Amino acid sequence: MKKYAIGVDFGTESGRVVLVDVATGEVAGTHSTQYKHGVITETLPHKQKKLKNSTALQHPQDYLDVLETSIPRVLEDSGVSKDDIVGIGIDFTSCTILPVDEQLTPLCFQEKWKDEPHAWVKLWKHHAAQPEADTINQLASESNEEWLKRYGGKISSEWMLPKILEIIHDREELYHEAALFLEAADWLTSLMVGEVKRNSCSAGYKGMWHKQEGYVRKEFLKRLHPLMENIYETKLSGEVVPIGSKAGELTEEFAAKIGLKPKTPVAIGIIDAHAAVPGAGVTAPGSMVMVMGTSTCHMLLSTKEEFVEGISGVVEDGIIPGYYGYEAGQAAVGDIFAWFVKELVPGYVEREAEAKNLSIHQYLEQKASTLPPGSKGLLALDWHNGNRTPLVDANLSGLLVGLTLNTKPEEIYRALIESTAFGTRLIIESFENAGIEINELVACGGLPHQNEMLMQIYADVTARPIKIASNKITSAIGAAMFGAVAAGSKLGGYDTIEEAAANMAKLKDKVFYPKQDHVEKYNLYYEEYKKLVNYFGRGTNNVMKKIKN
Numbered sequence: 001m002k003k004y005a006i007g008v009d010f011g012t013e014s015g016r017v018v019l020v021d022v023a024t025g026e027v028a029g030t031h032s033t034q035y036k037h038g039v040i041t042e043t044l045p046h047k048q049k050k051l052k053n054s055t056a057l058q059h060p061q062d063y064l065d066v067l068e069t070s071i072p073r074v075l076e077d078s079g080v081s082k083d084d085i086v087g088i089g090i091d092f093t094s095c096t097i098l099p100v101d102e103q104l105t106p107l108c109f110q111e112k113w114k115d116e117p118h119a120w121v122k123l124w125k126h127h128a129a130q131p132e133a134d135t136i137n138q139l140a141s142e143s144n145e146e147w148l149k150r151y152g153g154k155i156s157s158e159w160m161l162p163k164i165l166e167i168i169h170d171r172e173e174l175y176h177e178a179a180l181f182l183e184a185a186d187w188l189t190s191l192m193v194g195e196v197k198r199n200s201c202s203a204g205y206k207g208m209w210h211k212q213e214g215y216v217r218k219e220f221l222k223r224l225h226p227l228m229e230n231i232y233e234t235k236l237s238g239e240v241v242p243i244g245s246k247a248g249e250l251t252e253e254f255a256a257k258i259g260l261k262p263k264t265p266v267a268i269g270i271i272d273a274h275a276a277v278p279g280a281g282v283t284a285p286g287s288m289v290m291v292m293g294t295s296t297c298h299m300l301l302s303t304k305e306e307f308v309e310g311i312s313g314v315v316e317d318g319i320i321p322g323y324y325g326y327e328a329g330q331a332a333v334g335d336i337f338a339w340f341v342k343e344l345v346p347g348y349v350e351r352e353a354e355a356k357n358l359s360i361h362q363y364l365e366q367k368a369s370t371l372p373p374g375s376k377g378l379l380a381l382d383w384h385n386g387n388r389t390p391l392v393d394a395n396l397s398g399l400l401v402g403l404t405l406n407t408k409p410e411e412i413y414r415a416l417i418e419s420t421a422f423g424t425r426l427i428i429e430s431f432e433n434a435g436i437e438i439n440e441l442v443a444c445g446g447l448p449h450q451n452e453m454l455m456q457i458y459a460d461v462t463a464r465p466i467k468i469a470s471n472k473i474t475s476a477i478g479a480a481m482f483g484a485v486a487a488g489s490k491l492g493g494y495d496t497i498e499e500a501a502a503n504m505a506k507l508k509d510k511v512f513y514p515k516q517d518h519v520e521k522y523n524l525y526y527e528e529y530k531k532l533v534n535y536f537g538r539g540t541n542n543v544m545k546k547i548k549n
């Protein structure tokens with residue numbers, strides 16, 4: 001009898017449920033539920049009061065709706081019985097947090113708090129806590145906090161401590177009222193199993209937890225705000241459970257709501273990009289996973305904890321148990337190509353693409369593939385949304401050099417793609433400079449399925465082969481693998497994530513191998529790219545920001 005695991009991927013606009021055959025990794029069904037309230041940026045659902053700038057909230061009911069709608073639908077559509085589901089795992093965008101009461105009910109569900117924005121879920125892209133992040137970074141660098149190095153020298157306004165400090169500053173009463181602040185992944189897992197469990201991935205990358213050293217020291221927290229001193233024993237209390245563990249079993253009540261059997265094993269949650277690593281079949285050092293879409297996350301495993309310039313973080317047990325998991329990133333990739341296509345492509349190109357029944361991307365790819373490496377002397381800096389790794393500077397802007405009166409749109413399109421590949425090579429070099437080896441690349445996300453030229457350019461620029469995940473739902477598949485591991489082999493799952501990935505991950509047959517003559521040409525261009533990086537992005541030269549401001 002076939003056995004299945006369920007993976008649930010909670011994104012920014014919707015949640016997707018995937019049903020995966022445990023033995024083969026075949027996808028037996030998927031179903032997505034759009035969040036009814038989407039991303040709340042202007043006003044709360046019940047109140048017409050303008051929210052403050054850079055606010056991005058969500059409605060927790062939308063997450064429950066995903067589980068209650070899409071799980072029964074996937075079972076019904078596939079004809080798979082709930083008796084054959086061995087386990088369930090969830091992944092979530094992060095850092096996405098909410099305040100709850102003792103019963104784990106979100107404060108925004110209470111009449112008293114429903115009109116208070118801070119009672120709602122703060123989505124990862126809520127950036128209103130930037131002043132708090134600036135304060136934390138300044139104090140941490142002044143007092144030489146060791147932990148800051150694990151986060152590339154700066155923490156983000158998207159993370160747990162800035163978001164909570166913002167609540168203390170804006171609405172202290174709500175801070176006192178909250179029994180706990182939970183990552184949304186942990187809130188759902190805790191509801192499913194009936195007790196509070198925090199996952200080591202979110203705790204480590206976004207909550208400043210370290211397996212050996214614990215959390216940030218109290219003297220530092222007290223300097224941020226006296227109310228923060230004991231925050232980890234109070235509002236952030238709860239066992240931190242390593243990735244790859246079972247969080248517990250579905251309670252009778254929750255199982256009834258989502259149409260599964262009570263006592264179905266539930267995996268501890270994980271962040272979306274991190275779930276994509278085993279989802280793409282990577283469970284050991286040496287292979288870097290690139291989750292490529294609007295932006296790119298670079299994920300890597302190692303046996304060593306090293307301080308790497310500008311990374312988002314390094315966390316022991318953060319991705320695969322037993323390894324240090326590294327996350328780095330480029331703040332814009334697909335978004336740069338989208339900007340070019342939307343804002344700068346002339347009408348004649350649109351008409352030619354339409355006549356050939358191609359999207360503008362496809363048409364430009366077709367034309368640009370015939371160009372030589374280097375796009376006839378064009379060179380770009382991929383900083384249209386700042387630089388995440390290695391410079392950690394959101395204020396930087398993009399650049400294009402080498403234009404002539406003969407420059408064509410497809411040449412610029414190719415140069416922009418090449419610049420993002422150079423950006424990835426710079427990240428690879430940052431890891432190598434810290435003594436961490438990268439032999440091959442595995443790409444997942446939407447982009448690798450949309451543009452073959454882009455993948456070949458990445459192989460040529462990085463001089464490494466690139467494998468591609470077989471579908472775009474790699475994170476959800478990874479979450480399902482963790483569900484299978486929560487079940488264990490006795491219940492028809494697997495005992496380790498390594499075994500689960502070996503059987504359930506699927507890669508495309510086609511591998512992009514570097515072409516030697518292109519590698520050599522790109523080596524020359526890359527040296528010039530680095531000169532631009534050093535000139536405009538490092539040291540005392542501030543010209544890019546001065547012009548921008």
Ligand SMILES: Nc1ncnc2c1ncn2[C@@H]1O[C@H](COP(=O)(O)OP(=O)(O)O)[C@@H](O)[C@H]1O
Nearest residue numbers: 292293294334335337338361445446447450451
């Ligand atoms: N053929 C293409 N070539 C290059 N980029 C593309 C192409 N088609 C879409 N894109 C870009 O891919 C991005 C979407 O990637 P996807 O992984 O689907 O989304 P997300 O990051 O939101 O999950 C957009 O920024 C879009 O500009």
Ligand SMILES: O=C(CO)[C@H](O)[C@H](O)COP(=O)(O)O
Nearest residue numbers: 011012093094124271272273
């Ligand atoms: O911070 C992150 C990973 O650490 C992700 O960027 C965040 O979770 C949002 O991801 P997505 O745009 O794929 O939903």
